[in-house]
Amino acid sequence: MKRTSRFTLLALLCAFGSASVWAGQAPYGAAAQDFPLSHHDRVYAAEQFSNTVSVTDPASNKLLGVIRLGDPQPGNLSPLYRGQVLVHGMGFSPDNKTLAVVSIGSNSVTFIDTATNAVKHTTYVGRSPHEAFFTPDGKEVWVTVRGEDYVSVIDAQTFEEKTRIKVPAGPGMQIFSPDGKYGYVCSSFNPQTEVISVADHKIIGSVQQASPFCPNISATPDGKQVWFTLKDVGKTQVFEATPPFKLLKTLDTGPITNHVNIVHNAHGTFAWVTVGGLNQVKVFRTDDFSQVATIPVGDLPHGIWPSGDGSRVYVGLENADKLAAIDTLTYKVIANVPIGQAPQAVAYVPNAVPQGNGDANLEPLGVAGQALTLTLKAVAGKGHTGVAPTSVSLFDQGITQVLQASVTGLEPKGDYVLALSAHADGSGKLEPLAQFKTNPAGAAIVNTVGPIRQIVDRSHAQATRYLTIVQGTAASHGKPVQVQSK
Incomplete structure (x- = not known):
């Protein structure tokens, strides 16, 4: 669905009072139109021990099936000529048509067509990549190669590596400013986040981390802030998204602080943080950094992503094999969807399936549900x-x-x-x-x-x-x- 047609639909929905929507959900900019939640949307989770990607319809909160990228043990103990191991990271293209899935154990990025669930290409990079995400213009995919000291830059058309950006060892994750000007790369081995110019791949700034182990990072849709988590010390930090990239706040969020994402709704803009050691999601305002909610969700919450209209947040429960759906205005868990084993990254892709039921190339959970x-x-x-x-x-x-x-x-x-x-x-x-x-x-x-x-x-x-x-x-x-x- 094109942006113009989405705008027309939103205008009609609002005119008749049948929906409440708020513009600018991550990773888009604040001026972007929201996607009303529908059966065309999909929630994906990368599942580390079943080596699957689960596919959920958020309108019904129903698992449609899994995309099987590799075998469970003992099949992956033999020489691995095909298939992926330790499916972990995830990003998606600005047009919502392509999913990029990172497998740590097989050093790969698998590109999947969201409409058909078919694998389009697999690109192999360096040792133990962690996360991948498309630049806002859709031309490049940046992959943090955490087992080495660079970001692999992949051409989004050919799926071939075009260059590498040298950074301190152990880059954890990258995200971009909504205008596509900056790439923010936090580190899992060094207490330093690098800010990189997307246009020329040059490091132009640096932010000191309170600890060396950052697994996740997110930028606010208004282009003003960047939030990142520190898993080893249980903290979340915030810095200015533009020069001089000043550190704004350090929050004590709790043991095994995992992922962070941004939600904009009728009450304002909020950072949602998964805290694995407390089995909670914590919600903070982005204007004064006050905590407004603590949500019990189940065992070891990990990945988190908002719906295209900001009405819900989806959280992968790593030790519960579930996807929790949370209402962002009431802070209540409204559904728990059984998915594959040990979900890591989660991605909500609006309008992923413009036509049809989108169940092609999906398989049942099988052993992944046990x-x-x-x-x-x-x-x-x-x-x-x-x-x-x-x-x-x-x-x-x-x-x-x-x-x-x-x-x-x-x-x-x-x-x-x-x-x-x-x-x-x-x-x-x-x-x-x-x-x-x-x-x-x-x-x-x-x-x-x-x-x-x-x-x-x-x-x-x-x-x-x-x-x-x-x-x-x-x-x-x-x-x-x-x-x-x-």
Whole structure:
């Protein structure tokens, strides 16, 4: 649908009072017309352990199916000649016709036709890319290659890499000013966000980060602010989107602060932040930075994106395998849609399917819809108040599972072990599963693989072990600090 026809439709809707819309939703500028929510829109989630992209109709909040980009384990343990692994990042073109999906494990960007769900091309870049997004003019796709020290710039017509922009090691994500003048690239390895001129790919400014680990960044539609998250210290920072790129505010948002996005509605302009360690979404005004809402959403919220009219926000729940739909005026969760395993980035693409039902090339969830969720509670006197319990998901891969624990409430920068214990209180012989170190916020994302569900699922008689977290290392550990809840 062209912009002119969208404007005509909006005028008619408003004239008859049948819709409330507010112009300028991310990533478009404030002057852009809104897209009224419809069955033509799609919500996509990149799912890391099922290697799928889920496709949801927001008008009905119904999963239509998944685009399968790769196999679950053990298929991806063999030489990988085809298919993608660790589907993670996501962006879309300004005309809403193309989705760009980043797979960390196979170093790829997969370009998908939104109308047909068909893969148009796959471009391979450097080690462990993280996110990809189109420039506002639609001519380039910038890909942050987090395992190296550059942004890969891909021609959006040929899908070939045309140049690289050298930045400090570990670029986390990039987003653009709505006018297309600046690209903002935060870092996951260095405490520095770079501002780059889109016209000539030159670094023209820098913003000091409060920590080295930024996973996500967003620009306000009015072109005045840039917000970015710091996962390791649980903070969100804001700076001026134009020179001199002055830092405006640092907010304490909570452990495992994941993604941020901008919503404009009848009440103003707001930054929505997912806080994985609290299982919450927090909402802040962009004018005075005051917090206006705290929304409980479920286990480990990660990616977030507003609808084309700003009436809803969609959040991927990484340890719940769900997509939460939130009303932006009431701050209430109005739907939870089952999707694939461990959703990461989320993208809401308005008018993605201009005609037809848009279910071509989609597959059912299958094994991607299977997971067991557990929680670990603090041993008396060993936990911190004000944080959510550690959530654990066991994502089925056949006879084995990928275990992911969203660990919270521990000492900052401490050594710990996730283990199997013989007894519910964590006592007895321990079998270490994964050794980890918490971040400065006392949190961590811990992964391991094995036939674990069969021995910890208390709904089955054959369960013989309990999940527990102990201080120390696998070779020398102390007493339990968290144990499996029944």
